[in-house]
Amino acid sequence: MKTLKTASDGVAGMQNKKIKIIFIVFLLFANITIFADRKSSDEVESEIAHAEKMIKKTEALKPVKEFPYELVLAKYYLEKAKENLDDGDEDIASYFAVLSAIQGETAYYKLQAFDLKWKRKEEELKLWKSLAAENSGEMAKVYHKMEKEIRQTKLDFAVINAGFENADNVFSMMLKDSENLIKITFSIKDSGKIALSEWFQILALIPGIQLKIESHTSGKDKDNLLSTAKGEALKTYLIQSGLFKPDQIVLNAYGNEKPLMNQDKPVKGKANDRIEIFFEKEKSYHFIFQDAQIIKKQKKDFIFNGSGMILLNEFLAIFLLLPDPSLLIEGHTSNKDLENSSLAKAVLMKDYFIQKTGFAPDKIKTTGFGDTKPLMNGSKPVKGKNNDRMVLSILVKDKIVSLLLNDSEMIQKGGFSARISEEGKKNLNELVQMIKNNAVEKARINIEGFTDKYDKNNSESELKANLIRDYLVENGKIPVEKTTLYPLGNKKPLKVDGKVLKGVDNNRVEVSFAVGKKYLLGIHDNDLFIKKSFLISESGKSYLDKVHYLLSLIPNAKILIEGHTSGNDKNNSVSESKASAIRDYFVNVKKVSDGSISIKAYGNLKPIEMNGVEKKGALNDRVVIIIELPKSEAEK
């Protein structure tokens, strides 16, 4: 009996003709694959060497490992490049090597820019400190206060950009085990390192900050061993990064004692395998300037004094670091403000800022409070000259509430950089699913951006609409040419019962897609009904409320509700029950006229079609709501 040593030995011994033929086909195929590769290994090796050089160059800038996250990416890609080269896949190896070099270089420039900005700030502070020292002890106090404010402010901007949850002054971030930890070993995954490196950028700003790590598990954890091990792994990693000392981190391991909560009910399952990180910020960023520090009165007018100029320039330097900031200036007085000087002071400051920076006047609001809002010491108002002051608040709109079909929070304009909130992403993902469920990829997607106030050149509404489009194109694979943007500013405010609604609720984005003259929305049963019933679930109501909002915008619209099933539906009874349940909700709860709604039950006759292929399975358990526009609307 022959022994098979290698694949080629085995093949030599083959008697079977069929196998020979298969082998020849294989060889041909393998040859094609080999010759299809377009990079030589020498080329790839030199690309890898270049990437390594870039990484070394970047690492030489900073003693802290793996900072910023582009560097983590560069290293990750480098490993991939080497792995693929070893596997003989030169093309893929080359691709990763090129990416690694680019990311390495990006990290290099980012670090340089970060250092320069920080260096400038430090030098400004030094200058300010020396000026303060030359003047008086009081000024030195102001300096220390300013420095603290500046550091806190920078922290605030950074946490907003990194997407932390914020409740009062406590910031938190949840790290899911599945995304951050390698199973069993508790080593931190590359993706986890990338998430954590965002932290490094933030926490580097506040030396000595205290971190609290909470580690949780989904299942029972005897003596909290597992949760302790996880937490320790993270703690060790953070300490090894060089930015933390052990006494800056407090670790609490809870096992499964503190599950996640959803509307007061504990969530079960793997979602509880997580680590949460908290830190507390001292205060939000209001800058209080006493009049004595910054202004003097000349006859009836106010002018800034020398130290006031320095203070304000310092403030402006921070202010201008931010993309798209807006500002509220409050003027206060210690006595009754008969001449309205509190407003005059605020306007003086506004004019100074506009003159210095060319900042858009509508981004700066001024208010004069007179003596109506004195400083407080606990619950007691403070009396005296200290109340002659101005308060500058950089406006951070926690969320510019923008709505998808009126009730979803889409965009977090974390004050300074607009981005889509987590809730918004969820909604958009649902929307993409809706579009796909209905196979309306060919339909146009209209994205309308609105604001509550006058929007010069519609720039803000365009920015918001663009943001949504980019997300849909990149994550939802919606072809960009199928989307149309309508930046409309405040031209189309919301209406409730025929009355125009004012205020921030008008800050919204509306996404709609139409097939011909119809709006078509498909909603999967899981999103609509409580399991094994025709009762509408909470999420279902939220969908239907969106549809109802859409209806309220189109007077005289007709609605067709289609019920569909995945399996056989005897007499179409299931699909009819589903459609009826939706109709009843509209008629009974939302008071939509019964006459405008019709229903159709299709059973499994009209499965979802994608790219010309009919889809099978549970995907087809759905309700489709078609809103037919009245003739005049459709023509519009």
Add this chain to the structure above:
Amino acid sequence: MKIKPIFALSFLIIFMSGNLFAAVKKNKQDAESKVKVAEIQYDQIKKEAHDMAPKELLSAEQALKNAKKELKEEEWLYAYQEADKVMAYLTLIRAIIEYKNALKEYENFKNSQ
């Protein structure tokens, strides 16, 4: 010992799957939308990058050309990868612009002292 055809086939499938996997990973739609997004972002930054990061802009342009060429040849994976490179170059360009602006501001600050 005779090798049963089924084993030989399994062997071939396993052996080939490594090579084929990467090739089937990205489809036409993935590649087209990636290239489109890359092109939009490239157009947005082109003007500013022309002065600030001309070398990197050229690299991005070349990668974009490659991506389009690969699209024409229906090489979806390569088109996707080239578009990925464009996006990476654009990130680099943004970082360079950020750095140059910071440098300019720093120098202005120093000169104003």
